[in-house]
Amino acid sequence: MVFKVLIVDDSAFYRRRVREILSEDRELEIVGEARNGQEALDMLIKCAPDVVTMDVEMPVMDGISAVKAIMTRRPVPILMFSSLTHQGAQATLDALEAGALDFLPKRFEDIAQDRRQVSGILRTKVRLLARRKGSLSRTIPSRSNRAPDMPANAPRHSFFRSSTMLSGRQDSVTLPTVSSVTRSGKKYACLAIGASTGGPVALHKVLARLPATFPTPIILVQHMPGTFTNAFAQRLDSQCNIRVKEAADGDELKPGWAYLAPGGKQMVVEHRGPQPVLRIIDDADNPATYRPSVDVTFTSLANIFGGQVLGVILTGMGADGREGCRLLSQGGASIWAQDQISSVVYGMPQAIAKEGLAQKSIGIENMADCIITEMAV
Known part of the structure; x- marks a missing residue:
């Protein structure tokens, strides 16, 4: 199958660079180029792309405005290109929100x-997003009191072990999706959630439903650059009843608080005296792991809390979280996975489902209610 791509950027040099990379993939066909958001809108019907690559900053109509218009008129998967700055983080989060x-x-x-590796990552992401076209619906982004839904995340080189992990192939899944759970009666000390591609929307959908009285700390590992995690945590904090913060070294874990692992670093939980605290580790010299890594964080949780953890793996590429979930499962922890149909990319949830580590497969719309029921909130 060949996927049609529309490239949108005001820089002719950048359009040419993206075209050259994507054209090396026989599954991708460049059907058009636009210099701004308005041109992109004009070309949508003519080109009928399966996926759009979009710059944030452009004249006439910027990328954020273009995303809003596209999702209202003719929804299509969109991959944004953004600068790794605080301003770029805010603009990108706005685009994802749109x-x-x-x-x-x-x-x-x-x-x-x-x-x-750059070329492989870009081509794979474009192919994976193109496959989601049929699942998109024509919607106008909501502006409720708490927040609109927010999709997508952001990888850089420290998130990938190799391009072979990004095949995007989806095998059949035997674990049935459930929409509700019956409380098991287990006692929990922590809720831990790992996510990658598509994670911000999934995290928002889960966290925005949790009450301020949530009984345990919440540990969040989202593959995202360091310049983005603080802005993302602040945005979630403004949209949720629980408190959300970018984790800092020495943070004591409190019920009703969610701690987001800083991008580009590792986050582990350890004992310093009687109270578990967070330790933030800069392991920039280790290129072989994701930073942050779900495996690293979940392994530390297995060592500290044993079976008193509800571990949840959400949408994402690769298999980060599989080994951490294996250790948690061996200690008696509960492990859940987001189901295939609601995942932007079914890599990470599939990895634990195929290994028999996931006890339940749950759609993202029902995940928060299931967590609330299981943890007796």
């Missing part, structure tokens, strides 16, 4: 140092 599914740093050297 309906874009994912984003990548505009400077390709921020994705990976190896050009072949």
Whole structure:
């Protein structure tokens, strides 16, 4: 199957660069180029793309406005290109809030140092998002009191072990999806959630439903650059009844608080005296792992809390979280996975489902209610 791509950027040089990379993939066909959001809108019907790559900052109509218009008129998966700055983080989160599914740093050297790896990541993301076209619906982003839904996340080179992890192939899944659960009666000390591609929308949908009286700390690991995690945590905090913060070294874990792992670093839980605290580790010299890594954080939780953890793996590429979930499961922890149909990319949830580690497969719309029921909120 060949997927049609529309490239939108005001820079002719950047359009040419993206075209060259994507054209190397026989599954991708460049059907058009636009210099701004308005041109992109004009070309939608003519080109009928399966996926759009979109710059944030453009004349005439910027990327955020274009995403809103596209998702209202003719929904199509959109991959944003963004600068890794605080301003870029805010703009990208706005674009994701408007309906874009994912984003990548505009400077390709921020994705990976190896050009072949950069090209592989970009092509794979475009293919994966193109496959989601049929699941999109025509909607106007909501502006409720608490918040609109927010899709997508942001990887850079530290998130990927190799391009072979990004095949995007989806095997059949035997674990049936459930919409509700019966409380098991287990005692929990922590809720832990890992996510990658598509994670911000999934995290928002879960966290926005949790009450301020949530009985345990919540540990969040979302693959995202360091310049984005603080802005993302602040945005979630403004939209949720629980409190959300970017984790800092030495944070004591409190009930009703969610701690988001800082991008580009590792987050572990350890004992310093009687109270579990967070430790933030800068392991920039270790290129072999995701930063932050679900496996690293979940392994520390297994060591500290044993079976008193509800671990949840949401949408994302690759298999980060599989080994951490294995250790948690061996200690008696409960492990849940987001189901295939509601995942933007079914890589991470599939990895634990195929290993028999996931006890339940749950659609994202029902995940929060199931968590509330299980943890007796």
